[in-house]
Amino acid sequence: MRDGFRAVLRKPGVELPSAVAPDQDLVTLAAAGDGVAFGELVARHQDRVYAVAMHLLRDAAEAEEVVQETFLAALEKLPGFRGDAAFTTWLHRVAANAALMRLRKRRRAPDTLAEEPMDELLPRFDAQGHLLADGPGHDWAKRADEQLADRQVRQAVEAAVQNLPEDYRIVFLLRDVEGLSSESMAELLGVSVAAVKSRLHRARLALRAKLGHYLE
Amino acid sequence: MSAGDPEAIPSCQRVVECLPAWFEGALPSGEEGPMERHLVLCPPCGHLARTYRRVGDVARAAMEVRLPPAAAERLGRLLRARFAARPS
Numbered sequence: 001m002r003d004g005f006r007a008v009l010r011k012p013g014v015e016l017p018s019a020v021a022p023d024q025d026l027v028t029l030a031a032a033g034d035g036v037a038f039g040e041l042v043a044r045h046q047d048r049v050y051a052v053a054m055h056l057l058r059d060a061a062e063a064e065e066v067v068q069e070t071f072l073a074a075l076e077k078l079p080g081f082r083g084d085a086a087f088t089t090w091l092h093r094v095a096a097n098a099a100l101m102r103l104r105k106r107r108r109a110p111d112t113l114a115e116e117p118m119d120e121l122l123p124r125f126d127a128q129g130h131l132l133a134d135g136p137g138h139d140w141a142k143r144a145d146e147q148l149a150d151r152q153v154r155q156a157v158e159a160a161v162q163n164l165p166e167d168y169r170i171v172f173l174l175r176d177v178e179g180l181s182s183e184s185m186a187e188l189l190g191v192s193v194a195a196v197k198s199r200l201h202r203a204r205l206a207l208r209a210k211l212g213h214y215l216e
Numbered sequence: 217m218s219a220g221d222p223e224a225i226p227s228c229q230r231v232v233e234c235l236p237a238w239f240e241g242a243l244p245s246g247e248e249g250p251m252e253r254h255l256v257l258c259p260p261c262g263h264l265a266r267t268y269r270r271v272g273d274v275a276r277a278a279m280e281v282r283l284p285p286a287a288a289e290r291l292g293r294l295l296r297a298r299f300a301a302r303p304s
């Protein structure tokens with residue numbers, strides 16, 4: 001069963017009006033002690049919160065702990081949320097922050113995935129500043145005529161993202177995959193918005209070079 | 217072409233630099249026309265821009281994950297207990 005908490009709390013025969021209820025209505029009800037409303041909020045957001053943690057940590061058990069910590073913290077903070085954006089943004093930031101703290105703790109340990117140098121994946125220009133067209137050497141270009149199974153495509157894309165150097169990987173995941181704002185990320189990472197944007201741009205350029213025909 | 221001429225076609229390097237701002241619609245309005253002309257006239261930059269724009273969508277679609285059902289059950293039990301124990 002996907003939504004354990006919602007199912008546990010919902011009384012038989014009681015239909016939630018919440019398929020269309022905004023988060024803020026559910027937050028208000030939950031803050032007043034309505035467990036069904038809180039269960040619906042959890043069911044609505046648990047996959048996204050898990051994705052933030054899982055993409056950053058690449059470890060299902062650790063990601064599950066982050067999900068639990070995030071929703072326990074949300075439970076404490078319920079009365080303070082005003083507006084739908086506030087709740088979603090807050091959840092994703094708490095999850096990202098918890099995952100980043102775990103990543104920092106790990107940082108000394110050797111990574112199982114080798115990072116690849118970025119520079120050779122960035123665009124090249126000739127002496128006149130003209131962009132050189134993509135060569136035939138890009139990873140999967142030679143397989144352009146093959147129909148890859150969906151699962152292989154997913155693995156290839158995931159591997160390309162996860163092999164980025166960590167600073168670039170984190171920014172790309174949080175911005176382009178999870179949708180955090182550049183400003184939120186700058187605050188979480190303790191760097192400038194300009195640095196976030198520059199890393200994001202380079203990460204996209206490197207992935208574009210790696211992903212070749214998947215992007216056509 | 218001089219940098220100060222708003223009608224000048226920007227260099228490839230400048231075009232690549234400006235892609236994020238262009239996709240966000242954050243490029244100064246005077247620079248949009250020259251940028252778009254460059255993308256039409258320069259096949260390598262046109263190709264780069266088209267593929268650059270797809271990176272986020274392709275990654276998002278490929279990396280979709282959902283909380284496994286057993287983990288969702290554990291989360292439900294934990295939160296239900298904590299919710300019931302809240303001071304009201």
Ligand SMILES: [Zn+2]
Binds near residue numbers: 227254258260
């Ligand atoms: Zn060009």
